[in-house]
Amino acid sequence: MKKLLTLLRKRPSFQAWLLLLPSAFWLFVFFIAPLFIVLIYSFLERGTYGGVQWHFTLENYRRTFDPLYFKTFGRSFYIAIVTTIATLLIGYPLAYYIASRPAKRRGTLVLALMIPFWTNFLVRTYAWLTLLRTHTGLINVTLMSLGWIQKPLPLFGNDFAIIVGLVYGWLPDMVLPIYAALDRLDHSLLEAASDLYASGPNVFRRIVWPLSLPGVVAGSMLVFIPSLGAFVTPAILGGGKTLMIGNIISNQFLAAHDWPFGSALSFVMMAVMLAATLIYFRATSDEERRQL
Amino acid sequence: MSETYAVELRNVVKQFGEVVAVNNVSLRIGEGEFFSMLGPSGCGKTTTLRMIAGLEMPTSGSVMIYGEEQGYLPPYQRPVNTVFQNYALFPHMTVAQNVAFGLEMKKVPKDEIRRRVAEALELVQLTGKEKRRPKQLSGGQKQRVALARALVNRPKVLLLDEPLGALDLKLRKAMQSELKALQERVGITFVYVTHDQEEALVMSDRIAVMNEGNVLQVGTPEEIYETPTSRFVADFIGKTNFLNGEVVEIGDGLAKVVLENGAVVEASVPEGKTFVRGERATVSIRPERVYITPANELPDVRNAKAFSHLPAKLVKFFYVGSERRYVVLVGDTEVVVQAQNVDRSTRRCHTGDEVVLHWDSAQARLLKE
Ligand SMILES: Nc1ncnc2c1ncn2[C@@H]1O[C@H](COP(=O)(O)OP(=O)(O)OP(=O)(O)O)[C@@H](O)[C@H]1O
Ligand SMILES: [Mg+2]
Secondary structure (H helix, E strand, O other): OHHHHHHHHHOHHHHHHHHHHHHHHHHHHHHHHHHHHHHHHOOOEEOOOOOEEOOOOOHHHHHHOOHHHHHHHHHHHHHHHHHHHHHHHHHHHHHHHHHOOOHHHHHHHHHHHHHHHHOOHHHHHHHHHHHHOOOOOHHHHHHHHOOOOOOOOOOOOOHHHHHHHHHHHHHHHHHHHHHHHHHHOOHHHHHHHHHOOOOHHHHHHHHHHHHHHHHHHHHHHHHHHHHHOOOHHHHHHOOOOOOOHHHHHHHHHHOOOOHHHHHHHHHHHHHHHHHHHHHHHHHHHHHHHHHO | OOOOOOEEEEEEEEEEOOEEEEEEEEEEEOOOOEEEEEOOOOOOHHHHHHHHHOOOOOOEEEEEEOOEEOOOOOHHHOOEEEEOOOOOOOOOOOHHHHHHHHHHHOOOOHHHHHHHHHHHHHHOOOOOOOOOOHHHOOHHHHHHHHHHHHHOOOOOEEEEEOOOOOOOHHHHHHHHHHHHHHHHHHOOEEEEEEOOHHHHHHHOOEEEEEEOOEEEEEEOHHHHHHOOOOHHHHHHOOOOEEEEEEEEEEOOOEEEEEEOOOOEEEEEOOOOOOOOOOOEEEEEEOHHHOEEEEOOOOOOOOOOOOEEEEEEEEEEEEEOOOEEEEEEEEOOEEEEEEEEOOOHHHHHOOOOOEEEEEEEHHHOEEEEO
16 A cells, blocks of 8 residues: 555656546446447347347448448438538527627526427427428418418428428537637627727627637537437438438347448448548637637 | 817716716817826726727717717727727737738728738837737737737827736836837827826826716826825825814915814915815825924925924834835824935934924815815
8 A cells, every 4th residue: 555655656647547547437338348349240240130140241341332321321411511501500690699698698598598408309309290291280281271382392201301300409509609609708809809990790700700610610510410320300300201321220220130230330420420520620620729 | 279189078977877987077188198097996997998989888978089079989980999908819810910900900901901010010029929829928918919909000099998907017117118108109199097106107198087987186297296186186196194174274375274183284275276264174295295303303494485393203113225214193193204314303203202293384285174
């Protein structure tokens, strides 16, 4: 015991490692180990009723390059990007509005933004189903009974429906980081810009927007990544026709009983997301990282 | 004759809800003047400055810049620039980009911007630091960038809100003389807010002393120090002693006052103030204007018309090298006396002695209580 203490005193870096041990342990149990299991599975052959057979193979990865899956990857990307842009277009003004309210009211508004999201995700997605459905959906029924349209609008069972569901689902994840960035913004910077002959739009373009970019980047990542891997929303609002990569993966585990192929798809998707993240950070961060 | 002032405030009032931050302030600031607003925390200095900048709109009254009514003009349409207390440098821009900002907003041609930014940085001795970010600068350097960022626009009036407040004492002293020299070189009108009386005295052409939203006195540093017109100004600028009493006689610029211990002394009556016989009043006398001698001795003859003499008891003595500091009791009022360490007569005063205080009556001020 005494030996250990003297060792600790002599080697401060050793102390740091020791303190890291508990968190490293949990990180391993909940994060690295499962990932590792998935990685191993992706190189094995499928069992008949789920599970795996311990034979090494690269077949699963070869199959992910099948044009069929490639197309689904492409569509998932497209949906995730449109979702991210739409969420940003709605989320930024919302965050700006909340951040420009008097301090007392900001908390209430943030809470109001969050409360709907305490309801179960599935319930909220089904709520959109009742709104968007082609013939019985509330929107089409209302518009037709008002006589504004003759045929129901194609609101359901397509990319549009999925994007609406995703935008709605991830809006707070976009608003909160942007709000945090805007809230941190030093008000005197805006006054200084205004004092230096910048009109309202110029103050926004030259000061507010660049300084809120870290929030925009964080929010975009928080929306883009789960949108790319989404499977509940497309399953419900895609009407079974428009599928995303998340649905294919979940199908491999739940319906097709092909765990190794599902694992391989997951890994390819992770690699793609990682690449997208890195590119995104490269493109945006050189400037912003410095002021963080 | 109607003269045009760089800045003129007419009966300006600013209320924040119930709080009256600025209460009926009228000021005239001449072209090229180094004008300071001095006062304790919360007296409304920043608010007054912000109303000139257009960052705050007066509740009533008017702000004129070079004879032009500013009304509700936004800050970006006023010919003034501000150096903010916390500098407010743009963190995502380099030093050069910060300085160029105002010129870019005014759509000045690119090469002219480059030239003027270089000039401005040279003026504040920051050449070579163009590419740095505000984060990579020391407090003094940030202060210079803020100054360059404002001066580069050649404003008609530069507003400065405690620009040296965040610097340590040594740097502050150095920047004081630098800033003053700079102002003389560029010839721009400076409106300078500070709560540091020494800073205001050293740098300003004229000072406005403020308290609780009011301007109490405007004058040159010498006028403010030598001839304060109110108890607050006498107390706030430099050190002073107050002796309370009752006016018994009013003569030609001088008044006789009987103090609480029965002694009668004289003091000068500030211009524009009237006192009546029997009125309670305060005599203010600076520590360095009082001579102290052992009882029944007179100080060296000086060419003063009238001298006041006041018996007192010496209770404390401090030797400060260049000066000797005495604390005496007049009745139960403490009075501080500061003597240059050259006056031989003072050396014969010892703690516990009965002493006499003397002053040139013109140097004491009679003030409302
Ligand atoms: N935006 C505001 N809302 C409410 N009250 C304010 C506001 N700005 C200033 N005040 C009040 O007005 C008064 C004057 O404030 P001001 O900032 O002008 O003081 P100051 O002389 O600059 O003080 P300091 O030396 O501390 O900077 C204070 O009582 C302050 O609380
Ligand atoms: Mg202030």
